[in-house]
Amino acid sequence: MTTKAVLFHEIGGPEVLTVEEIALPAPAPGEVRVRVEAVGVNRAEALFRSGGYYYAPTLPGSRLGYEAAGVVEEVGAGVEGYAPGDPVLAAANFDFGVHGVYAERVVLPQEYLVRRPTGVDAVAGAAAWLAYSTAYGGMVEAGGLGPGDHVVITGASSGVGTAAIQTALRVGAIPIAATRGPDKRAALLALGAPHVIATDETDLVEETRRITGGRGADLVFDPVGGPGFARLGGALRPEGTAVLYGWLDPRPAELPMQWPLTVRGYANGALVRTPEGRARVAAFLGAGLRDGSLAPVIGAVFDGLASLPEAHRLMESNSHTGKIVVRV
Numbered sequence: 001m002t003t004k005a006v007l008f009h010e011i012g013g014p015e016v017l018t019v020e021e022i023a024l025p026a027p028a029p030g031e032v033r034v035r036v037e038a039v040g041v042n043r044a045e046a047l048f049r050s051g052g053y054y055y056a057p058t059l060p061g062s063r064l065g066y067e068a069a070g071v072v073e074e075v076g077a078g079v080e081g082y083a084p085g086d087p088v089l090a091a092a093n094f095d096f097g098v099h100g101v102y103a104e105r106v107v108l109p110q111e112y113l114v115r116r117p118t119g120v121d122a123v124a125g126a127a128a129w130l131a132y133s134t135a136y137g138g139m140v141e142a143g144g145l146g147p148g149d150h151v152v153i154t155g156a157s158s159g160v161g162t163a164a165i166q167t168a169l170r171v172g173a174i175p176i177a178a179t180r181g182p183d184k185r186a187a188l189l190a191l192g193a194p195h196v197i198a199t200d201e202t203d204l205v206e207e208t209r210r211i212t213g214g215r216g217a218d219l220v221f222d223p224v225g226g227p228g229f230a231r232l233g234g235a236l237r238p239e240g241t242a243v244l245y246g247w248l249d250p251r252p253a254e255l256p257m258q259w260p261l262t263v264r265g266y267a268n269g270a271l272v273r274t275p276e277g278r279a280r281v282a283a284f285l286g287a288g289l290r291d292g293s294l295a296p297v298i299g300a301v302f303d304g305l306a307s308l309p310e311a312h313r314l315m316e317s318n319s320h321t322g323k324i325v326v327r328v
């Protein structure tokens with residue numbers, strides 16, 4: 001059997017992504033073949049394609065893509081949890097240079113899948129797992145976020161950031177959403193963020209201290225890093241926690257020195273690699289999707305694998321709010 005899949009043979013811009021016909025082996029024991037309906041696009045994939053991710057692609061012929069919604073077509077020997085026809089999500093804890101889900105069909109080990117919650121369509125499904133698992137794992141499990149806590153969410157217009165606003169609200173916390181320019185302010189307020197700071201116009205530290213009555217926030221949830229990370233300590237209360245989960249600024253992160261505080265580097269893989277972690281995320285996500293408190297923010301939808309270069313261009317323009325999804 002063959003499938004169309006997106007490959008790249010050299011590091012570069014979105015134009016290095018090509019759609020090719022490749023062989024697709026039958027599912028081995030413990031593996032599942034999935035017909036992909038939609039893929040969620042992540043900054044990690046743009047970084048991997050351009051050589052800025054934390055591990056390098058094997059070239060030529062690297063695959064790409066962490067996140068997909070699809071339907072099970074065939075299961076290998078020993079697979080008990082899935083049957084043909086089941087709607088599933090790819091659970092984003094794999095080497096996407098090898099298992100990349102930018103494809104019409106993929107064969108994945110069963111532990112790389114989770115069930116798609118009932119009533120969630122392919123576009124919402126492809127936008128859900130990585131953003132909410134990172135927001136929940138990074139803020140609630142690693143950051144200890146609870147009811148009444150203030151959390152500063154930088155990069156709040158991103159796929160993860162929009163999920164983080166909803167996640168904070170769902171646990172009863174108070175999100176302070178930060179975006180650089182003023183353009184996305186209205187969209188973030190519409191998501192229910194009670195406070196939105198456009199950091200090109202307003203000082204994030206001073207404004208956070210004002211919002212919190214001088215005390216400082218309990219948690220900072222930051223995907224940017226770089227030298228600016230040090231200053232975020234000024235937005236925290238004493239003994240607060242800064243969770244760093246990305247490096248949108250590629251320069252080395254500088255440590256906040258407003259001690260005492262806790263700095264945690266968050267890697268979602270450590271949570272979703274275990275069955276217990278996947279079950280906790282699935283329970284949190286499922287409950288939120290059911291009651292509507294978690295609803296993936298879809299910034300743009302493209303059609304066809306050939307549109308992935310355009311989807312990457314949009315992501316790297318930073319003009320989107322929420323998730324970019326490609327229907328396959």
Ligand SMILES: NC(=O)c1ccc[n+]([C@@H]2O[C@H](COP(=O)([O-])OP(=O)(O)OC[C@H]3O[C@@H](n4cnc5c(N)ncnc54)[C@H](OP(=O)(O)O)[C@@H]3O)[C@@H](O)[C@H]2O)c1
Nearest residue numbers: 042043155157158159160179180223245246248266267268
């Ligand atoms: N650690 C983990 O396990 C984990 C899991 C998932 C994602 N991540 C990381 O989380 C980050 C966000 O991913 P995503 O897919 O949600 O991103 P995304 O949708 O592409 O959004 C990124 C947003 O961040 C802001 N931004 C971009 N560059 C920036 C910079 N240099 N300084 C400040 N803000 C900047 C922009 O918003 P404004 O223009 O509105 O400011 C942009 O729209 C990435 O670094 C990704 O690798 C980490």
